[in-house]
Amino acid sequence: MNDELFLNEQIQVVALFQAGHHPCRPVRFKRANGKEVEVSELGLRHPLPQGSKTIHIFDVTDGGTDYRLEFDSERLTWRLTREADHYE
Amino acid sequence: MSRLPELNEHNTERPMIMHIDLNSCFASIEQQSRPMLRGKPVAIVNRRTETTAIVTASYEAKAKGVKVGMKLREAKILCPDIVALETDPPKYRHVYHKLLAIMQDYSAHVSMKSIDEGVIDFNHADEVTKARDLVGIGYEIKQRLKDEVGVWMRCNIGISTNRFLAKTAAGLHKPDGLDVITSHNIREVLGELKLTDLTGIAHRNQARLQSVDIMTPLQFLDASAETLHKIVFKSVVGEWWYKRLRGFEVDDVDTQMRRVGRQYVLERFDLSREEVLQRLHHLAESVGSRMRRYDKSARGVYVYAKPREGKYWHASSLSPLPFFSDATIYAQAEALFERAPSDIKEIGIHCYELCDYSASQLSLFADEIARERQVTGIIDDINRRYGERTIHSADTLGTGEYMRTRIPFGSTRHL
Numbered sequence: 001m002n003d004e005l006f007l008n009e010q011i012q013v014v015a016l017f018q019a020g021h022h023p024c025r026p027v028r029f030k031r032a033n034g035k036e037v038e039v040s041e042l043g044l045r046h047p048l049p050q051g052s053k054t055i056h057i058f059d060v061t062d063g064g065t066d067y068r069l070e071f072d073s074e075r076l077t078w079r080l081t082r083e084a085d086h087y088e
Numbered sequence: 089m090s091r092l093p094e095l096n097e098h099n100t101e102r103p104m105i106m107h108i109d110l111n112s113c114f115a116s117i118e119q120q121s122r123p124m125l126r127g128k129p130v131a132i133v134n135r136r137t138e139t140t141a142i143v144t145a146s147y148e149a150k151a152k153g154v155k156v157g158m159k160l161r162e163a164k165i166l167c168p169d170i171v172a173l174e175t176d177p178p179k180y181r182h183v184y185h186k187l188l189a190i191m192q193d194y195s196a197h198v199s200m201k202s203i204d205e206g207v208i209d210f211n212h213a214d215e216v217t218k219a220r221d222l223v224g225i226g227y228e229i230k231q232r233l234k235d236e237v238g239v240w241m242r243c244n245i246g247i248s249t250n251r252f253l254a255k256t257a258a259g260l261h262k263p264d265g266l267d268v269i270t271s272h273n274i275r276e277v278l279g280e281l282k283l284t285d286l287t288g289i290a291h292r293n294q295a296r297l298q299s300v301d302i303m304t305p306l307q308f309l310d311a312s313a314e315t316l317h318k319i320v321f322k323s324v325v326g327e328w329w330y331k332r333l334r335g336f337e338v339d340d341v342d343t344q345m346r347r348v349g350r351q352y353v354l355e356r357f358d359l360s361r362e363e364v365l366q367r368l369h370h371l372a373e374s375v376g377s378r379m380r381r382y383d384k385s386a387r388g389v390y391v392y393a394k395p396r397e398g399k400y401w402h403a404s405s406l407s408p409l410p411f412f413s414d415a416t417i418y419a420q421a422e423a424l425f426e427r428a429p430s431d432i433k434e435i436g437i438h439c440y441e442l443c444d445y446s447a448s449q450l451s452l453f454a455d456e457i458a459r460e461r462q463v464t465g466i467i468d469d470i471n472r473r474y475g476e477r478t479i480h481s482a483d484t485l486g487t488g489e490y491m492r493t494r495i496p497f498g499s500t501r502h503l
């Protein structure tokens with residue numbers, strides 16, 4: 001039932017910056033173990049203020065697992081902080 | 089309308105009030121953000137323990153009998169595959185602000201009733217918007233919610249001549265409904281509802297109405313203003329109901345902030361007195377910071393404790409001069425808490441008799457107050473810049489792990 005795995009993994013991300021309601025959309029990321037994940041859907045993007053700094057949270061899926069990516073807008077770094085599957 | 093309407097008189101003006109209500113709000117937002125949860129039973133809880141109460145359930149969970157307020161343990165019996173997720177306030181705040189921005193595109197007169205519902209008063213909209221069909225605007229808002237937040241987001245929309253009937257309309261066809269209540273269909277709509285389906289009529293008011301043989305909303309509508317005023321509600325509230333049911337506005341009132349408070353259900357029930365006081369201290373810091381954010385100070389502190397068994401305990405104190413620092417709030421709360429019972433499951437603290445923080449106050453201790461104000465201001469600045477609780481009392485060093493801020497229901501003031 002409690003299916004989430006909490007992580008703090010630095011990742012490499014290919015993201016698309018564009019006009020519209022979703023101006024930044026991660027499309028692919030590479031994990032520390034070399035595994036590449038294709039993002040099939042951006043569920044929701046929301047800001048997480050940390051004092052005067054903002055972290056952007058991207059909840060995404062590859063169609064089998066949900067992931068949470070965090071973009072630090074000050075340091076310009078991406079981290080994978082959650083992974084969730086095993087819903088059965 | 090200032091005079092009381094006749095018994096058969098209804099508000100026949102064009103319906104210009106739109107009530108918007110997000111369906112199973114937190115669960116829908118989680119299903120939106122985590123696509124693999126869509127179509128699955130989801131429960132949102134404040135803490136992942138078996139005894140925690142469910143804050144929101146998805147429609148899939150509700151279909152299996154899971155209800156809001158039910159213990160997670162009971163929900164698992166009805167629905168063993170339910171996925172329990174902890175509340176994620178920043179995510180819900182983001183969606184709240186998105187919804188608010190969409191609503192404000194149509195009228196300057198928007199009021200949010202809680203984190204998942206709000207009202208647009210089109211009486212104050214521009215002429216071009218006013219000339220549009222409100223049902224069309226309703227469907228447009230539904231689509232914008234999907235485009236601007238996400239495809240899984242749905243909302244109920246109700247349109248009527250006053251806030252009460254608009255909310256009633258929004259509850260008629262869940263999820264994703266859109267209904268209009270006018271003077272033409274009011275009897276038909278009320279004929280299908282129970283008294284407790286009406287917002288504001290819970291068990292106590294139902295019992296009041298039933299004591300004079302008002303058993304249905306239609307009988308409520310047909311009751312005279314005199315009966316409602318003098319016999320049922322024994323106050324002007326009866327007249328408000330009489331007008332409300334006829335579509336006249338009585339609920340367009342601004343609420344003022346009268347107190348600031350926070351409560352906490354203890355993570356364990358075997359905490360020592362000292363540990364409970366640390367949590368009370370954490371609440372005092374949280375309340376103090378919130379109060380100062382609104383440029384307020386207070387004269388009163390109220391604390392309460394709910395024991396696991398026995399009666400609710402509370403105590404309060406009122407000072408002649410206003411105070412604002414966390415240390416003063418906690419000192420008063422701690423003194424009051426000496427009389428609190430043991431074996432507690434929940435504690436709470438409120439500051440009341442609020443006044444403007446910046447208003448100068450003549451005092452014999454002016455220097456001391458000025459220094460306290462400066463120190464408090466600097467701590468608040470640092471916490472604003474580097475994040476909540478960057479500086480806090482050493483006493484509350486270990487409490488942050490348990491006492492994260494939850495989503496407030498009702499008031500949207502702190503969102």
